[in-house]
Amino acid sequence: MTTRRGFLLGAGAAGAAILTTRRGLSSPATDQKVSIDLGKETGTIRPELHGHFAEHLGSCVYGGLWVGKTSKIPNINGHRKQAVEYLRGLVPVLRWPGGCFADDYHWRDGIGPAAKRPKGVNITWGMYTEDNSFGTHEFMELCRLLDAQPYLAGNVGSGTPEELRNWMEYCNYPKGSSLSDERAANGSPGPFNVKYWGVGNENWGCGGNMSGDEYATQYRRFANYLRPFGGTAPFLIACGPNGNDKVWTEKFWKNMRGNRPSGFAMHFYSNGRRNTATHFTVDNMREQLASFPSIEAAIIEQRALIDTLAPPNQRGPVGLLLDEWGVWDQMDPAEDKKYGRLFQQITMRGAVAAALGLNIAHRQAGKLVMTNIAQMVNVLHALLLTEEDKCVRTTTYYVYDFMKAHLGQMSVETETGAPGAMELSMSASRKEKDLTITLVNPKPDATVNVTCSIAGGTTGGATGRILQDNDLNAANTFTDPNHVTPKVLKVTSQGSMVAVELPPLSVATIQVRLA
Numbered sequence: 001m002t003t004r005r006g007f008l009l010g011a012g013a014a015g016a017a018i019l020t021t022r023r024g025l026s027s028p029a030t031d032q033k034v035s036i037d038l039g040k041e042t043g044t045i046r047p048e049l050h051g052h053f054a055e056h057l058g059s060c061v062y063g064g065l066w067v068g069k070t071s072k073i074p075n076i077n078g079h080r081k082q083a084v085e086y087l088r089g090l091v092p093v094l095r096w097p098g099g100c101f102a103d104d105y106h107w108r109d110g111i112g113p114a115a116k117r118p119k120g121v122n123i124t125w126g127m128y129t130e131d132n133s134f135g136t137h138e139f140m141e142l143c144r145l146l147d148a149q150p151y152l153a154g155n156v157g158s159g160t161p162e163e164l165r166n167w168m169e170y171c172n173y174p175k176g177s178s179l180s181d182e183r184a185a186n187g188s189p190g191p192f193n194v195k196y197w198g199v200g201n202e203n204w205g206c207g208g209n210m211s212g213d214e215y216a217t218q219y220r221r222f223a224n225y226l227r228p229f230g231g232t233a234p235f236l237i238a239c240g241p242n243g244n245d246k247v248w249t250e251k252f253w254k255n256m257r258g259n260r261p262s263g264f265a266m267h268f269y270s271n272g273r274r275n276t277a278t279h280f281t282v283d284n285m286r287e288q289l290a291s292f293p294s295i296e297a298a299i300i301e302q303r304a305l306i307d308t309l310a311p312p313n314q315r316g317p318v319g320l321l322l323d324e325w326g327v328w329d330q331m332d333p334a335e336d337k338k339y340g341r342l343f344q345q346i347t348m349r350g351a352v353a354a355a356l357g358l359n360i361a362h363r364q365a366g367k368l369v370m371t372n373i374a375q376m377v378n379v380l381h382a383l384l385l386t387e388e389d390k391c392v393r394t395t396t397y398y399v400y401d402f403m404k405a406h407l408g409q410m411s412v413e414t415e416t417g418a419p420g421a422m423e424l425s426m427s428a429s430r431k432e433k434d435l436t437i438t439l440v441n442p443k444p445d446a447t448v449n450v451t452c453s454i455a456g457g458t459t460g461g462a463t464g465r466i467l468q469d470n471d472l473n474a475a476n477t478f479t480d481p482n483h484v485t486p487k488v489l490k491v492t493s494q495g496s497m498v499a500v501e502l503p504p505l506s507v508a509t510i511q512v513r514l515a
């Protein structure tokens with residue numbers, strides 16, 4: 001399988017050959033020498049760097065995660081059982097209820113006996129009736145089932161400081177206040193101890209169309225009343241920029257006084273709206289993947305800007321979140337109608353994109369506190385797609401499954417020698433004798449024979465898994481749910497080197513046991 005030439009090549013040297021891939025198809029092959037330096041640590045990969053997002057949008061919550069207690073679809077108290085089983089252990093943190101929906105959400109509508117909850121209208125995502133059957137308690141139960149930390153996005157756009165402060169008291173105050181007693185009467189005597197609180201969402205757009213300075217004024221007003229109810233110090237997250245919008249960031253921080261937020265949430269989508277998800281061309285893909293170097297640059301530049309405008313204090317630096325990210329393709333009107341707004345299929349190109357994003361999160365672990373892919377089920381860059389009782393794991397799902405070994409490990413410096421959206425991407429992390437390496441070959445037509453040298457360590461053996469398809473539009477569908485699934489990847493290891501063959505359009509994870 002693996003060409004041994006890689007072991008013989010000097011740094012930066014590359015050669016080309018025709019190689020037969022695992023599927024027997026021929027593709028040009030290049031050799032690429034990459035390196036890992038175990039001595040250069042770049043930050044702990046916090047579990048929150050693999051965060052998720054679920055909004056009342058399309059069929060993400062209703063019909064996706066939540067099928068209702070009386071559904072024929074197997075469920076746990078209304079939560080789709082298969083989704084819970086697939087996602088448990090993969091969701092360190094879950095953001096809810098939006099998105100844009102959050103700034104028109106009134107939490108009191110979603111508590112108490114479900115039949116008595118008021119019915120509203122989801123004005124953001126299609127003007128349909130929102131029956132509020134999925135509310136705070138249902139969300140907290142889902143988080144418990146998934147072993148996820150809850151992250152509540154508060155309503156600034158159409159809400160009041162009183163409403164958000166009361167939601168916090170309702171969730172976090174142990175007992176004795178009317179709101180905490182109401183929580184107990186609604187079935188949850190113990191506090192939810194919610195740490196992560198968003199103070200609005202995209203307030204430069206759907207969350208109120210404000211400028212950075214206008215939002216700073218609102219932020220200060222809302223945050224003033226958000227306290228450590230029950231001893232849970234809230235990690236308050238202010239709305240950050242759309243992409244790398246430095247004007248927003250400057251205006252916000254120049255107008256920030258008093259207790260500053262713990263987090264600043266940037267949103268950065270990878271648009272590919274020229275084609276629907278399963279009809280991408282190589283050019284569409286190249287254009288979309290070009291956003292990833294921009295995301296990495298945005299993280300570095302926004303981090304530097306925040307540190308200049310709000311230097312680290314005794315509580316440390318302000319945390320930067322990549323609060324929403326993922327591929328956003330052109331929607332297929334028929335699918336949108338059938339499965340709900342922003343439903344898109346996830347393909348091998350989607351897997352490559354997910355892995356490029358997570359590799360960035362790992363490499364920039366020292367600069368980020370959280371990332372949330374949008375969204376967990378049936379919307380945009382989803383992990384699961386559902387149709388009635390069917391629940392399909394997308395290629396995104398397998399990428400998160402591959403990458404979870406990085407969580408809690410120390411990110412270490414990597415060098416591929418060839419930056420660029422369509423070039424080999426890599427991240428690595430280590431805990432004691434375990435070294436995890438993730439490699440992505442986004443090239444649609446070339447195999448890359450990777451030889452990786454590990455400075456500061458020798459291997460005592462290595463194993464690997466690969467997700468690959470030569471077709472960038474290949475996907476797991478309701479009729480062919482296992483079309484793209486992980487396979488064993490042969491890894492050659494010797495001394496301080498590991499080598500693998502990465503066919504076109506592949507994501508690989510390698511576990512090295514250090515000697």
Ligand code: AHR
Pocket residue numbers: 055098099100101201202324374375380
């Ligand atoms: O994820 C879909 C939408 O994208 C969210 O509601 C919003 O925050 C963003 O614009």
